[in-house]
Amino acid sequence: MENQKGYHVAVVGATGAVGEQMLKMLETRQFPLASLKLLASARSAGNTVQFKGQDIVIEEATPEAFEGVQIALFSAGGSVSKALAPEAAKRGAICVDNTSAFRMDPNVPLVVPEVNPDAMADHNGIIANPNCSTIQMVAAIEPLRARYGLERIIVSTYQAVSGAGAKAIQELNDQTKAIVNGEEVKKEVLPVGSLPKKHQIAFNVIPQIDTFLDNGFTNEEMKMVRETKKIFGDDSVAVAATCVRIPVVKGHSESVYVELKDDFELEDVRRLLAEAPGIVLQDNPEEQDYPMPADAAGKIETFVGRLRRDLDNPRGLHMWIVSDNLLKGAAWNAVQIAEELVARNLV
Amino acid sequence: MENQKGYHVAVVGATGAVGEQMLKMLETRQFPLASLKLLASARSAGNTVQFKGQDIVIEEATPEAFEGVQIALFSAGGSVSKALAPEAAKRGAICVDNTSAFRMDPNVPLVVPEVNPDAMADHNGIIANPNCSTIQMVAAIEPLRARYGLERIIVSTYQAVSGAGAKAIQELNDQTKAIVNGEEVKKEVLPVGSLPKKHQIAFNVIPQIDTFLDNGFTNEEMKMVRETKKIFGDDSVAVAATCVRIPVVKGHSESVYVELKDDFELEDVRRLLAEAPGIVLQDNPEEQDYPMPADAAGKIETFVGRLRRDLDNPRGLHMWIVSDNLLKGAAWNAVQIAEELVARNLV
Numbered sequence: 001m002e003n004q005k006g007y008h009v010a011v012v013g014a015t016g017a018v019g020e021q022m023l024k025m026l027e028t029r030q031f032p033l034a035s036l037k038l039l040a041s042a043r044s045a046g047n048t049v050q051f052k053g054q055d056i057v058i059e060e061a062t063p064e065a066f067e068g069v070q071i072a073l074f075s076a077g078g079s080v081s082k083a084l085a086p087e088a089a090k091r092g093a094i095c096v097d098n099t100s101a102f103r104m105d106p107n108v109p110l111v112v113p114e115v116n117p118d119a120m121a122d123h124n125g126i127i128a129n130p131n132c133s134t135i136q137m138v139a140a141i142e143p144l145r146a147r148y149g150l151e152r153i154i155v156s157t158y159q160a161v162s163g164a165g166a167k168a169i170q171e172l173n174d175q176t177k178a179i180v181n182g183e184e185v186k187k188e189v190l191p192v193g194s195l196p197k198k199h200q201i202a203f204n205v206i207p208q209i210d211t212f213l214d215n216g217f218t219n220e221e222m223k224m225v226r227e228t229k230k231i232f233g234d235d236s237v238a239v240a241a242t243c244v245r246i247p248v249v250k251g252h253s254e255s256v257y258v259e260l261k262d263d264f265e266l267e268d269v270r271r272l273l274a275e276a277p278g279i280v281l282q283d284n285p286e287e288q289d290y291p292m293p294a295d296a297a298g299k300i301e302t303f304v305g306r307l308r309r310d311l312d313n314p315r316g317l318h319m320w321i322v323s324d325n326l327l328k329g330a331a332w333n334a335v336q337i338a339e340e341l342v343a344r345n346l347v
Numbered sequence: 348m349e350n351q352k353g354y355h356v357a358v359v360g361a362t363g364a365v366g367e368q369m370l371k372m373l374e375t376r377q378f379p380l381a382s383l384k385l386l387a388s389a390r391s392a393g394n395t396v397q398f399k400g401q402d403i404v405i406e407e408a409t410p411e412a413f414e415g416v417q418i419a420l421f422s423a424g425g426s427v428s429k430a431l432a433p434e435a436a437k438r439g440a441i442c443v444d445n446t447s448a449f450r451m452d453p454n455v456p457l458v459v460p461e462v463n464p465d466a467m468a469d470h471n472g473i474i475a476n477p478n479c480s481t482i483q484m485v486a487a488i489e490p491l492r493a494r495y496g497l498e499r500i501i502v503s504t505y506q507a508v509s510g511a512g513a514k515a516i517q518e519l520n521d522q523t524k525a526i527v528n529g530e531e532v533k534k535e536v537l538p539v540g541s542l543p544k545k546h547q548i549a550f551n552v553i554p555q556i557d558t559f560l561d562n563g564f565t566n567e568e569m570k571m572v573r574e575t576k577k578i579f580g581d582d583s584v585a586v587a588a589t590c591v592r593i594p595v596v597k598g599h600s601e602s603v604y605v606e607l608k609d610d611f612e613l614e615d616v617r618r619l620l621a622e623a624p625g626i627v628l629q630d631n632p633e634e635q636d637y638p639m640p641a642d643a644a645g646k647i648e649t650f651v652g653r654l655r656r657d658l659d660n661p662r663g664l665h666m667w668i669v670s671d672n673l674l675k676g677a678a679w680n681a682v683q684i685a686e687e688l689v690a691r692n693l694v
Contacts, residue, residue: 152659156503156602158552158593177527180520197635204641205505205593205600207653207667212632216613216655216665225658238659242602242667244505246552247594253552255503255589255602266563285559288544294551306554308563311572312499312585318563320554320589 006034007347009338010069010093012061012084013076014038014049017166018098021331022073023051025300029335032342039065040076063087070347071338074098075330089125094347096127096334103128103227110230113336114278115142119233120337120346127337130231131223132329133157133243133252136302138231139328140321141258143276144269145232149261151315152238155224158246158253159209160293161201163325164190168201169249175202176247191245206245218243251293252325260315266307269317273304278328283307291322299324300332353381354694356685357416357440359408359431360423361385361396364513365445368678369420370398372647376682379689386412387423410434417694418685421445422677436472441694443474443681450475450574457577460683461625462489466580467684467693474684477578478570479676480504480590480599483649485578486675487668488605490623491616492579496608498662499585502571505593505600506556507640508548510672511537515548516596522549523594538592553592565590598640599672607662613654616664620651625675630654638669646671647679 009026013019026033038049039061048055059065061080066072066088074081075098085095085102102108109119110128115138120127130138137155144150161168171189178185179202187198191208199206210219217225224241274281282291283305291303302323310316323329341347356373360366373380385396386408395402406412408427413419413435421428422445432442432449449455456466457475462485467474477485484502491497508515518536525532526549534545538555546553557566564572571588621628629638630652638650649670657663670676688694 154501154604156589158505158591173527176523180524180527191635195635199635199639200641203595204639205595205598205669206639207600207602207637208632208635215658216632216653217658240604240657240659240663240665242503242653242665244600244602246505248550248552251552253554253591255554255591257501257587285555285563288538288542288546288555290554292546292551292553294547306563306589310587311562311564312587316587318587318589322552 006032007342008035008068008070009033010037010039010066010072012039012072012074012080014058015040015044015047016075017162017169018075018326018330021326022075022334023049025327025331025335027052029339031335031338037065037069066091066093069093071096071341073334073338085126094123094125094127094341096129096337098129098330098334100131100223102126103130104230110227111337112138112231112333113340114139114276116231116233117340120340120344123346129330129334129337130227131220132163132325133159133220133254134224134227134231135329135333136252136321136323137224137254137256138228139278139302140273140304140319141256143272143279144258144260144317147272148264150232150237151259151261153228154240154257156242156255157244158248159243160248160250160252160325161190161245162250163252163329172201172247172249175200179203201245201247203247207242209243209245248293250297250324250326251322252329253291253293254321256319256321257310258317258319259313260317263315264317266309269307278302279304281305291320293322296322297324300327302328353379354689355382355415355417356380357384357386357413357419359386359419359421359427361405362387362391362394363422364509364516365422365673365677368673369422369681370396372674372678372682374399376686378682378685384412384416413438413440416440418443418688420681420685432473441470441472441474441688443476443684445476445677445681447478447570449473450477451577457574458684459485459578459680460687461486461623462578463580464687467687467691476677476681476684477574478567479510479672480506480567480601481571481574481578482676482680483599483668483670484571484601484603485575486625486649487620487651487666488603490619490626491605491607491664494619495611497579497581497584498606498608500575501587501604503589503602504591505595506590507595507597507599507672508537508592509597510599510676514540519548519594519596522547526550548592549594551594554589556590556592595640597644597671597673598669599676600638600640601668603666603668604657605664605666606660607664610662611664613656616654625649626651628652638667640669643669644671647674649675
């Protein structure tokens with residue numbers, strides 16, 4: 001690292017489920033750091049977090065704390081991003097924001113590096129990281145969209161509890177233990193912390209992620225719809241999503257049906273995916289080999305399998321997409337954007 | 348029951364996950380029995396099973412055992428049905444077969460009483476019970492198909508392990524305990540007992556139910572395709588399925604997209620479903636009220652919610668369908684057919 005330029009980086013929300021993974025990614029990817037600042041609420045300030053074997057003291061996230069920071073990775077909730085990302089940007093930092101605060105802001109690029117890296121150049125101090133369920137889906141569809149054109153997407157998700165944060169992971173663990181031990185199940189976190197009603201997630205399925213909108217879709221589902229169109233830069237793509245929480249800790253799975261504009265051969269689809277950056281083609285049904293969250297957890301790639309042509313629409317394709325929602329779905333995509341900023345001399 | 352006619356009934360496979368529920372259904376529905384015979388393999392013969400507080404001794408399932416039987420409920424695997432249902436039928440019994448052995452046989456009606464009860468009249472001694480994932484889906488779609496016509500179905504399932512039998516339930520329980528206690532996870536049953544590779548189901552998702560076919564779909568998926576067309580009596584309906592096993596004990600969930608032929612109003616769709624037999628409309632997003640397997644387990648109805656019009660196709664409708672796979676998906680549908688045989692004087 002001696003001869004390499006280093007950058008002054010801040011991580012806001014370093015103690016959360018995603019923040020932890022951001023630090024892990026900065027470490028394992030050997031991101032060129034000149035300094036690393038960990039920022040959080042006043043409540044967490046003073047605590048220490050390990051990074052590369054050293055203790056780093058968490059500082060309070062104030063506007064002034066961003067002085068001298070070049071890249072700020074935000075994952076401390078939408079309200080923190082809304083308040084502080086503009087302050088950081090004003091002080092010269094490029095913010096990579098993992099919350100939904102700025103994703104649909106027309107002045108903010110929404111970036112998946114495998115799909116629309118060029119959009120980064122238009123940043124005004126803030127680049128948004130898409131929703132976890134969106135990232136892995138567009139990463140897997142992009143090679144096909146680029147080659148054949150994309151008419152529509154219908155997706156049903158199988159989302160891990162870690163997407164709802166550390167408390168939801170704890171809740172799944174606690175509920176599972178209670179059921180296994182014949183004890184009472186406590187429901188305190190899922191499906192949505194801020195809503196009154198709670199549902200059991202252990203050995204259950206909850207067809208609600210985030211709040212409901214008037215059109216009957218949830219916010220999570222509409223994130224997939226809107227973000228996909230923005231990332232692809234194509235409002236004409238039809239997208240419909242059903243987002244579902246299941247009792248898995250890490251790794252979102254997606255059953256995806258796409259209609260392409262041009263005819264395709266399945267062999268070409270397989271080749272395109274096998275060659276695509278960030279994608280692992282895992283599609284050997286005869287060996288019972290297909291993506292599963294237990295295998296994808298801890299990996300940065302997006303895994304794609306169960307490829308098959310629709311039985312009625314020759315331009316319809318079914319696929320099964322799995323990725324670690326805390327990594328490609330959040331922390332890795334953010335650090336990947338930071339790497340890309342460096343590679344493109346944008347910072 | 349004194350003045351009511353009673354029937355001589357046999358249950359083949361009474362000790363299995365579905366057989367147990369068949370007995371429970373015969374009991375709770377107060378099915379008019381003149382006699383009840385429990386049949387199983389020679390291995391299980393001699394064991395006793397409780398029914399209405401009495402011990403019934405299991406007899407060996409031989410062709411002769413069906414002498415005098417009027418209704419035989421089969422759930423002991425496809426090979427047992429193939430061997431013995433024709434023998435039972437030859438002796439005058441009407442067999443309701445829960446296996447896949449005869450479902451696609453053109454001489455065998457495939458019946459969901461809410462959908463195609465009239466097909467029962469064409470039985471030749473055997474009536475087939477559809478696949479669990481098919482039954483709840485067609486039951487929920489039928490009121491809409493009858494009113495608006497049906498163009499296509501795209502379904503992704505979230506299937507409980509009990510669909511794979513008692514051993515799979517035990518496996519989920521054992522694996523879950525092992526993980527909670529930090530012990531080694533044993534994989535012996537799922538996804539398919541007869542195939543060499545096994546995958547963990549606890550805290551995981553397996554996108555394989557039954558074996559793979561050359562077209563990339565699994566047998567379970569093609570069951571949903573073919574059985575749906577047969578039950579609706581309409582080969583022109585486009586059906587595509589992705590069948591997925593998740594760590595839930597009882598209750599299959601389905602994310603279903605349908606395209607109807609005529610225009611619809613959502614309010615009419617809601618009313619049709621609310622009034623449909625066997626269906627419970629559970630669709631109050633503002634109260635976070637929607638179907639979930641934890642609520643549907645133990646109930647005979649099919650629960651439908653998350654109704655919303657597609658964002659791009661005005662004749663497209665998204666819905667979420669949940670039912671107890673061992674009850675409406677198997678035992679209850681079979682006993683319901685038996686009730687209907689009685690009501691229609693077909694036995």
